[in-house]
């Protein structure tokens with residue numbers, strides 16, 4: 001895994017259970033030393049290229065929805081795993097529907113305790129959100145910057161537009177605030193570990209990244225509308241998914257309200 005030779009995909013979301021993830025219906029029936037897993041996952045990024053999946057499955061239907069979930073690992077070549085790629089508006093196919101039909105999962109492939117998967121999943125999500133939000137340098141960390149603005153904007157004559165110039169300045173200020181907050185959170189993590197601040201970074205970083213792409217397109221004018229592999233319109237469209245993947249912006253705002261601001 002460290003060498004990047006084994007790829008993983010994340011089997012959390014299901015057709016009716018994305019934001020309301022704890023309601024997931026994919027079932028794992030107990031057969032002694034193994035489970036048989038049946039159900040459907042959706043929006044599984046890189047399922048068609050992954051070697052293994054870590055998936056949330058329901059192992060107890062008699063208890064509250066958060067309590068009957070386990071996190072299991074299985075090989076994507078296992079009998080009963082079927083992957084159907086979903087084509088995106090950007091023209092690529094980054095994610096898939098994944099169908100699970102009597103997939104056999106040995107009990108030693110459960111992460112943590114059986115029925116304790118929600119705790120594991122929540123912990124993993126805090127890391128995912130920090131990463132998407134930019135703490136790992138993935139998203140929202142790049143300044144539009146004077147150089148980029150000059151290179152692209154002057155060519156297209158777009159920097160004559162005062163409104164656009166002020167939007168870029170506002171973006172740069174917000175970006176700087178995001179960077180400083182990220183630095184503060186890194187220090188907090190070193191002392192207290194990851195936590196709900198990941199929702200803050202995820203919200204701020206992905207909304208910034210979407211604005212960044214909007215501005216980048218505006219700067220390039222008509223040329224931005226070209227449609228080829230390298231055209232900025234592709235990454236602009238992809239950026240729209242940032243505030244959905246790993247939990248939507250609205251869900252992050254709910255977490256911030258409840259868990260950070262203590263509002264109910």
Ligand SMILES: Cc1cc2nc3c(=O)[nH]c(=O)nc-3n(C[C@H](O)[C@H](O)[C@H](O)COP(=O)(O)OP(=O)(O)OC[C@H]3O[C@@H](n4cnc5c(N)ncnc54)[C@H](O)[C@@H]3O)c2cc1C
Pocket residue numbers: 009010011012013014015016017018019020042043044045046095241242244245246247248249250251254
């Ligand atoms: C690029 C991309 C990659 C992804 N990769 C994966 C992956 O690898 N594995 C995986 O399991 N999933 C993946 N997902 C799925 C992603 O986690 C879900 O799309 C996301 O959690 C939202 O769920 P949903 O699509 O069911 O939308 P819904 O939950 O149906 O939400 C629809 C709308 O309602 C709003 N909403 C829902 N509940 C509330 C609420 N309580 N309060 C306020 N507003 C609410 C949402 O914010 C949203 O605007 C990916 C998604 C994208 C876009």
